Amino acid sequence: MIGVIAAELGLGAAKVKATVSLLDEGNTIPFIARYRKEMTGELDENQLRDIEERLGYLRSLGERKREVLRIIEEQGKLTEELRTAIGRAVKLQEVEDLYRPYRQKRKTRASVAREKGLEPLANWVLEQRRSGEALTEAARYADAGKGVNSAEEALQGAMDIIAEMLADDPAIRSWVRQHTAAQGVVVSEAKDAAQESVYENYYHYREPVSKMPPHRILAINRGERENILKVGIELDPARVHAFMARKFIKGPSPVKDLLEAVIEDAYKRLIAPSAEREVRGEMTERAENQAISIFSGNLRSLLLQPPVQGRVVLGVDPAYRTGCKLAVVDETGKLLEVAVTYPTPPNNKKREAAAKFKELIAKYGVKLIVIGNGTGSRETEQFTAEVIADIGDPSLAYLIVNEAGASVYSASKLAQEEFPDLDVAERSAASIARRVQDPLAELVKIEPKAIGVGQYQHDVSQKHLEESLKAVVESAVNHVxxxxxxxxxxxxxxxxxxxxxxxxxxxxxxxxxxxxxxxxxxxxxxxxxxxxxxxxxxxxxxxxxxxxxxxxPIHPESYPVVDGLFRELKLDLRTIGTKELAQKLAAQNPEELAERLDVGVPTLRDILESLQRPGRDPREELPAPIFRTDVLKLEDLRPGMELQGTVRNVIDFGAFVDIGIKNDGLVHISKLRRGFVKHPMDVVAVGDNVTVWVLGVDERKGRVSLTMIPPEDGSE
Structure with a gap:
């Protein structure tokens, strides 16, 4: 297993072996990544998780192999050749293909034919003798007592047995599956072309299996699940028939035409539907993995947003009919007061709302107003900008935050324990306010998949999604x-x-x-x-x-190393945190020092960095979010206009950027930078502050297209 994993992941076998050992001893991945660098050769968390995942898969594969070998052996059909083939299999699908002929099947046309005693006739056909007439041979098996009423019926039964045998052949199944994946074309049609839906792009759609991007795979899967689309894979059967014929037809014989007909039947009836199902399953798995990867990357960026510290914050959970819920929290996140106002339609009580806002701002010294980006957020933003302008305090600003999951948290048992005296919406306002003060501490209270920063997260394996997102949160928490x-x-x-x-x-x-x-x-x-x-x-x-x-972040097991370091450099522990100490430590050569202290270089490097900036929050190095005091309207935008924005979501085909209007603008993948971009995540991350230029505005649909390529660099 270690050799297989090392080869697959392109890692040294010794690193993989050490990692497997550490995992088996019950060590966690964050601990191994941070405090066992010497043992693993400084593998990062992602590499460690890849090893853990492959190890789990290969161990499950080993268990399945043992089970399959046991079942086949009990049937008395296990040959050395089959044992070797199962032993060499590196994918579960390969094991299942090898096991397929021995699996207990429900009643099939072939099993019925076998019960009627027609297997010897099938074997006669497969011998492909140069002489003999198939119907004449088949007549010998006609027996009304066994339910075989004619030579034709006997021959049909024999053909059914051969068709199933071809369909169960592991080499044929593997080749057809690969050929379908390489040459097949996904065809999507509407079940009712007159029905309006979000899937109209896929009503007459064709795309090669090998080229279909993940987001389109998940889109047509959803359309099919909702009974709007009919989806299949088209493939020219001629090459499949030719491959099967080369494998099974030995040359001219009286049964050659018969075998060609069996091949066509076996492919159309038994192999093609199964291959299509398996290929679409592989496509879906690939698409799900990509969607989960995007969600995970976006979630990590969101969790690691820099905290806005030292400000009293007014959180606003916007709404229309039920009004905007307000919550003031102090610099530590402690709740000071809650209120409700109605500045948005249909109530439009702007004067009363403005008075309440001003009262809370003056009473508590609020310096930042944080608005959730849900229903009514842009009207609330417009109102807030007017209030800020009216107050005229240059240090007062507002910020829009992603409120995804706030309602899930507000209704949770945890929120009830935290704020027993507040209603659901008031808890939500408090959560929104705290999200800027410490995004990580607040967002961990919410089930990760409820934080909507991905694509098609509801269409993927929920178990896989939850495992991946839990790993992301764990990684972020331990990083900070x-x-x-x-x-x-x-x-x-x-x-x-x-x-x-x-x-x-x-x-x-x-x-x-x-x-x-x-x-x-x-x-x-x-x-x-x-x-x-x-x-x-x-x-x-x-x-x-x-x-x-x-x-x-220095582990207590390394405290003696720190003592030795300070003795070696003739320094005092009480100087930790001073500029002079930081400069002295920065000037050291970790390789030479590690040798003198008898400690690993990676560990010493981490110790030196930790001592230079004790108590440092790694998020502080990131740029602060963009604070606004005024609001833009769609009608204000003109092509070529330069704006500052915040990346809200990154998906396969681009990034959505909040530029301070009602809807986020889209920067298509081709407009993220000059030259080829493999994936938007290679260029931007959720929370990034970016400079964009307006490409186009569709006022009817409320859509804005943006570019991050400066006009002088050749942008339109």
């Missing part, structure tokens, strides 16, 4: 690190080695005993055993603890 004295159970539960029970126990221990003053205290938390402690402790921070190292 968690303040053990302020983190919620939701946030703590994503720390490596910490489950939901341990997370609750940490918070309970904190509430009963006061703030943690050292990492060592966590060893007293119930259910947090030695292995869990080892896995989680490097990611948990104690910012104002007794030991200055407890606020860094």
């Amino acid at each position: 690190g968690v303040d053990v004295n302020t983190a919620s159970p939701s946030l703590l539960s994503y720390v490596a080695g910490v489950n939901g029970t341990i997370a609750k126990n940490i918070v309970k221990f904190r509430e009963e005993n006061g703030k943690f003053t050292s990492r060592k205290q966590l060893q007293k938390v119930p259910r947090l055993g030695a292995k869990s402690y080892e896995q989680c402790i490097g990611f948990l921070r104690v910012p104002e603890g007794d030991n200055v190292l407890d606020k860094t």
Whole structure:
């Protein structure tokens, strides 16, 4: 397995072997990636997850092989050749193809023919003798008592047996599947061409299987599922017939025409439907993996948005009929007050709403208004811009945030525990306000798939999606690190080695005993055993603890290395955090120093970086979101106009950018930069601040097309 994984992923066998060992010992991927770099040769999280996934697949494959071998052996049909073929198979599909002839089948035309004693006749036909007449031979098997009333019936039964045998042949199935994938054409038609739907582009649609992009595969799958489209794969059967004939027809014989007819029947009736199903299954799996990959990438970018700290925030959950819910939170996210106003249609109580906004802003010193991007958000934005202009405070601004999942959180048990006295919409406003103060801490409270930053996330395997998104959240949380004295159970539960029970126990221990003053205290938390402690402790921070190292990503197992380092350089631990120390550490040669300290170079490199910037939040290096004070209208836009925007979503064919109008503008993949772009994610990520130029405006559809290629670079 290690050799197979190493070859597939292009990694050294020693690195794979060490990773497998570490995983089998119960180590988590964030822990291995950060604290076992020497053992794995500095493999990153993605490579480690790829190894884990392939290992799981190959182990399942091994179990299936053993099961298949056992069943065939019990039938007394296991040959050495078959045992070897099953042993060499590297895909589950190959094992299933080899097992297919031995699988217990439900009643088929071939099984009925076998029950009637026609297998010897089928074998006679397959011998392809140079002499003899098929009907004459078949007449010997005509027996009304066995349900065979004529030579023709006997011959038809023999042909059914041969057709099933051809359809069960692993080499034929594999070749046809590959040929269908390479040469097949997906054909999509409307079940009712007069019916209007979002799938009209696919009412008369053809595209080669090999060229169909993931988003179109998932679109036609959904259209078919909703009973609007009829979808199939077209393939010229002539080459398939020729391949099967070369494999089975030995040359001229009295049964040659018969075998050619069997080949056509076997392909059309048994092989083609199965091959189409399998190829479409592979297409769907490929498309799902791509959709999940996009969702995961977008989610990671969203989770790692830089926090907006040190501001009192007014959160606004916009709506029409039920009014805009308001929630003011202080710099730490503590809820101060909630209210409701009705500045949007149909109520249009703008004067009363403006008075309430101004009252809350003055009362609490609000410096940032955050508006969710849901229903009524643009009308609320227009109203907010007018209020800001009226107040005239240059330090007051507003921001639109993605509110996806806020309603899911608001109705959750967690939100009820957090805000028992608020209604659902008021909780949502508080969540929206907190999203800018610490996006990660707030978004982990929401089921990852409810944060809509992908494409077709509801059409993919939900189990695979949940596993991938959980891994993304876990990766983001451990990348940033968690303040053990302020983190919620939701946030703590994503720390490596910490489950939901341990997370609750940490918070309970904190509430009963006061703030943690050292990492060592966590060893007293119930259910947090030695292995869990080892896995989680490097990611948990104690910012104002007794030991200055407890606020860094340095693992306690490396504290003796730090002591040795400071002795070697004749430095004082109390200087951690000073500019002078940072400069001195930056000037060191990690390779030479590692040798003197008898420690791995990757570990020492991480230690030196952590000591130069203790307590650093890696998100602080990212640009802050764009704050606005005024609003744009679609009618204001002109081709060539330069704007600043925020990337809201990245998909296969481009990126949607918030430029401050009602709908996000689309930058097509061809307009992200000059030259070829393999995928938009190679250029932009969710949350990026970008400069765009208007290409075109469709006022009727409310659509804006944008480009990121500066006009002087040859853009239209």
